[in-house]
Amino acid sequence: MAQIDSASNIEQPLTTADGVPLKVSLQRTLRRQKIVALSLVAPLFLFILFSFLFPIGDMLLRSIDNTIVPSELPQTTKLLQNWNEQSGELPNEAVYAALAADIKKGAKSKTINRTGKRLNYEYSGFSSLFRKSARRVQRLKADKVESYRKELIKIDKKWGNIKFWQVLKRESGIRTASYYLAAFDAETNEKGEAVFKPENERIYVNLFGRTLLLSFFITLMTVLLGYPIAFLLASLPTRISNLLMILVLLPFWTSLLVRTSSWIALLQKEGIINDFLVALNIIDSSNRLSLIHNSTGTVIAMTHILLPFMVLPLFSVMKTIPPDFMRAARSLGATPFTAFRRIYMPNTIPGIGAGGILVFILAIGYYITPALVGGTDGTFISNFIAYHISTSLNWGLAAALGALLLLLVLALYLLYDKIVGIDNMKLG
Amino acid sequence: MANDKPLVRFEDIQKSYDGVTLVIKSLNMNVARGEFLTMLGPSGSGKTTCLMMLAGFEPATHGEIYLDDRPINHIPPHKRGIGMVFQNYALFPHMTISENLAFPLEVRRMQKPEREQRVKKALEMVQLEGFGDRRPGQLSGGQKQRVAVARALVFDPELVLMDEPLGALDKNLREQMQYEIKHIHENLGVTVVYVTHDQSEALTMSNRVAIFDAGVIQQLDPPDILYERPENAFVANFIGENNRLFGTVLEASGDSCKVEIDGGHGTIQANPINIDGVGKRTTLSLRPERVTVNPEPGSLPNMFDAQVKELIYLGDHIRTRVSVCGHDDFIVKIPNSSTHALLKTGETARIGWNVEDCRALDQSD
Ligand SMILES: Nc1ncnc2c1ncn2[C@@H]1O[C@H](COP(=O)(O)OP(=O)(O)OP(=O)(O)O)[C@@H](O)[C@H]1O
Ligand SMILES: [Mg+2]
Numbered sequence: 001m002a003q004i005d006s007a008s009n010i011e012q013p014l015t016t017a018d019g020v021p022l023k024v025s026l027q028r029t030l031r032r033q034k035i036v037a038l039s040l041v042a043p044l045f046l047f048i049l050f051s052f053l054f055p056i057g058d059m060l061l062r063s064i065d066n067t068i069v070p071s072e073l074p075q076t077t078k079l080l081q082n083w084n085e086q087s088g089e090l091p092n093e094a095v096y097a098a099l100a101a102d103i104k105k106g107a108k109s110k111t112i113n114r115t116g117k118r119l120n121y122e123y124s125g126f127s128s129l130f131r132k133s134a135r136r137v138q139r140l141k142a143d144k145v146e147s148y149r150k151e152l153i154k155i156d157k158k159w160g161n162i163k164f165w166q167v168l169k170r171e172s173g174i175r176t177a178s179y180y181l182a183a184f185d186a187e188t189n190e191k192g193e194a195v196f197k198p199e200n201e202r203i204y205v206n207l208f209g210r211t212l213l214l215s216f217f218i219t220l221m222t223v224l225l226g227y228p229i230a231f232l233l234a235s236l237p238t239r240i241s242n243l244l245m246i247l248v249l250l251p252f253w254t255s256l257l258v259r260t261s262s263w264i265a266l267l268q269k270e271g272i273i274n275d276f277l278v279a280l281n282i283i284d285s286s287n288r289l290s291l292i293h294n295s296t297g298t299v300i301a302m303t304h305i306l307l308p309f310m311v312l313p314l315f316s317v318m319k320t321i322p323p324d325f326m327r328a329a330r331s332l333g334a335t336p337f338t339a340f341r342r343i344y345m346p347n348t349i350p351g352i353g354a355g356g357i358l359v360f361i362l363a364i365g366y367y368i369t370p371a372l373v374g375g376t377d378g379t380f381i382s383n384f385i386a387y388h389i390s391t392s393l394n395w396g397l398a399a400a401l402g403a404l405l406l407l408l409v410l411a412l413y414l415l416y417d418k419i420v421g422i423d424n425m426k427l428g
Numbered sequence: 429m430a431n432d433k434p435l436v437r438f439e440d441i442q443k444s445y446d447g448v449t450l451v452i453k454s455l456n457m458n459v460a461r462g463e464f465l466t467m468l469g470p471s472g473s474g475k476t477t478c479l480m481m482l483a484g485f486e487p488a489t490h491g492e493i494y495l496d497d498r499p500i501n502h503i504p505p506h507k508r509g510i511g512m513v514f515q516n517y518a519l520f521p522h523m524t525i526s527e528n529l530a531f532p533l534e535v536r537r538m539q540k541p542e543r544e545q546r547v548k549k550a551l552e553m554v555q556l557e558g559f560g561d562r563r564p565g566q567l568s569g570g571q572k573q574r575v576a577v578a579r580a581l582v583f584d585p586e587l588v589l590m591d592e593p594l595g596a597l598d599k600n601l602r603e604q605m606q607y608e609i610k611h612i613h614e615n616l617g618v619t620v621v622y623v624t625h626d627q628s629e630a631l632t633m634s635n636r637v638a639i640f641d642a643g644v645i646q647q648l649d650p651p652d653i654l655y656e657r658p659e660n661a662f663v664a665n666f667i668g669e670n671n672r673l674f675g676t677v678l679e680a681s682g683d684s685c686k687v688e689i690d691g692g693h694g695t696i697q698a699n700p701i702n703i704d705g706v707g708k709r710t711t712l713s714l715r716p717e718r719v720t721v722n723p724e725p726g727s728l729p730n731m732f733d734a735q736v737k738e739l740i741y742l743g744d745h746i747r748t749r750v751s752v753c754g755h756d757d758f759i760v761k762i763p764n765s766s767t768h769a770l771l772k773t774g775e776t777a778r779i780g781w782n783v784e785d786c787r788a789l790d791q792s793d
Contacts (some may be wrong), residue, residue: 103466175590328518330505332532333583341504342531 056406063399066176069168072115073102077172084307085166086191096148096159100137107134121394122178123167125224129158144325165189179400204384204401208408214295214302215363219310221303222359223352226310230351233311234318248311260372263301265372267291293375301373306362316352357416361409381405433497434458435587435619436482439601441491443477443643451477453643455491459621460635461586461734466622468630468666475623478640479589482621486509495587506535508635511560511580511588517572519564525575526560526781532583550578553612570601577609581618591623602626604632610702627667631655639663660702661792665712671719671758673712677703677788684783687712695755697729698788709791716747716759718785721777723771728780734758746770754777 005354014022106112116130153160173230329339388398436459443452480486484505554574631651658664675687685700734750
């Protein structure tokens with residue numbers, strides 16, 4: 001009876017035998033599975049959240065963070081809002097008085113130098129200006145000062161330079177775009193417009209360009225060198241190919257530093273390759289090739305290091321191409337070359353794509369190898385990020401450069417998805 | 429036929445992959461022009477290997493293969509002009525159906541208008557008009573198989589090889605495709621060498637069937653001969669249903685011999701096809717449908733009492749398992765008609781058969 005009912009009333013929601021709507025019942029049974037799945041994922045999720053997502057978020061914030069200036073110079077930055085930086089006139093006495101008070105407070109808590117350093121990124125001179133002012137402002141007796149403007153300009157005449165005040169006003173908010181401007185080799189001119197720096201002061205745009213170009217070369221080299229290897233591995237019997245695969249994977253099990261250093265031994269001026277070429281009289285001893293501490297060295301060493309990342313996806317894609325494809329093509333009249341070009345090769349494109357994007361993304365963020373063998377013209381953007389983090393301590397700029405790198409990788413990933421399709425990607 | 433020279437000739441072909449075992453042991457076989465020849469045999473018997481040597485993907489270890497009287501051992505596959513259909517279709521997934529079909533024509537540098545016309549005709553032949561722009565992934569198994577057949581034929585090869593082309597299809601579709609392939613073969617007059625596991629497929633489609641076992645052709649004959657006159661115990665057992673009785677030859681004379689059944693269960697008059705001589709062991713082979721139930725006394729030379737063990741109703745006939753001559757699995761097919769008495773389980777009946785229907789073959793285990 002119940003069956004007949006449910007068959008005749010199709011519009012009515014289906015129920016289980018005890019009258020519970022089917023959907024509810026299904027959800028109930030699925031809930032337990034979901035809870036189990038979640039609890040399995042939770043440890044990794046939390047780990048990634050705290051060790052990866054939060055730090056990245058923090059870095060992204062740091063690239064626009066400027067809280068130090070308004071919090072160290074609270075009165076000054078507040079009063080500067082009313083000053084018109086285009087007027088050509090210095091700020092009024094109240095601003096100078098506020099500045100003196102802020103510096104005095106900062107000097108006591110010994111934080112004023114950090115503000116100077118921060119502003120020094122924008123315009124050099126701020127660091128020494130604040131250090132000097134902090135020392136001297138403490139000695140001023142408040143009741144004897146008739147004009148803070150005069151006193152401050154007496155301490156350092158930079159306080160009479162409108163340029164310093166313009167920078168201070170621009171950087172008085174809690175957010176700043178100046179790190180990103182710097183990352184694009186741009187600056188703010190007197191009129192408050194963003195303009196590119198003069199040609200000879202540009203660094204980062206060229207560096208991004210070089211990083212992309214060299215990474216592209218490296219990717220190309222890994223395709224050219226990795227394709228035949230993967231082809232060989234995929235066409236050999238499993239027993240032998242497993243053995244040879246160990247050779248491909250060997251670099252994975254050797255320390256990155258060891259591998260890079262051995263390249264130095266091989267490639268340097270007095271290295272094995274140059275000695276060999278000289279011994280064969282191919283080059284003469286006075287003009288040995290400079291194969292290292294330049295972009296050539298970076299490309300050679302990184303091609304070697306990243307090769308397995310190309311071979312593995314290629315191999316796994318090639319493994320899935322049935323041998324019957326080539327046989328079919330041959331039986332249909334194609335020469336071995338035509339069969340390869342028209343049938344085999346197109347079927348390996350997902351592998352080339354996966355390996356290519358993997359190698360490329362790894363390459364543009366690479367650090368150790370370019371640092372060791374790159375010299376001056378073979379270093380990557382990541383080397384400068386590291387420099388700003390550990391040496392110049394300009395973390396804001398490092399964060400901006402890092403964010404741009406991240407953006408670049410995401411953009412490339414989307415581009416790849418548009419052209420090849422992520423679904424087509426096979427990583428193994 | 430004007431040209432009665434065989435199209436393909438295998439001469440003393442031997443093949444070994446590892447240098448230790450012979451996968452093909454001395455194969456001699458002719459394929460006539462326009463013939464549909466099937467290689468049938470158990471797994472691992474060397475059928476695919478034969479096909480691969482003919483197509484040129486595996487070199488023969490010894491011997492020569494002739495195509496049109498031309499030795500082809502040293503001709504690469506793409507110059508042999510042999511079409512091939514693979515079990516897993518081997519359609520190129522990155523090309524549309526039309527591009528797949530045009531591929532053999534393109535590599536032959538055929539002009540575009542003719543190419544298109546041929547592709548269209550090929551699609552019509554396999555009833556897939558309108559599927560040209562799809563990719564192989566968008567077709568069903570049967571449709572893919574049809575495309576594979578069309579692709580192997582689109583460049584007008586004289587010879588087409590098919591290696592278990594229907595192996596991946598379900599039973600209904602397989603039967604339909606058998607019919608279609610047979611039809612295409614008859615219409616085009618192309619020579620087909622076909623490999624299958626399925627004996628009914630082999631029997632219904634072929635002009636001749638080569639029964640392979642352990643790298644040797646056991647028998648090469650038209651289907652009816654294979655069924656009616658198997659030459660050895662393997663073929664008798666492999667093709668169709670077959671009752672086997674083991675015994676020793678007591679005496680042999682011309683067209684009859686006397687065989688004593690093992691275990692002292694009596695003697696049988698049999699047709700000596702393939703026996704080694706008096707005193708040697710032999711396998712008797714008897715088709716279930718050649719057994720008569722309740723024959724007139726004295727009408728048949730072999731008559732025995734049989735105990736009915738099991739009846740299986742199969743519609744048109746009743747499969748009856750009886751125990752006779754100490755043999756528990758003896759099958760008798762009784763047609764389901766008014767003229768035939770039906771037996772009951774447990775009763776004892778008399779059964780008998782003719783001398784020529786009971787073939788004395790080689791010893792087997
Ligand atoms: N490439 C190869 N290397 C080594 N041995 C092989 C190779 N191909 C086939 N063999 C062996 O040769 C024998 C015959 O194989 P073949 O593929 O010809 O059998 P088949 O009759 O086609 O079997 P099936 O019905 O299972 O397809 C088998 O024992 C098989 O293991
Ligand atoms: Mg096979």
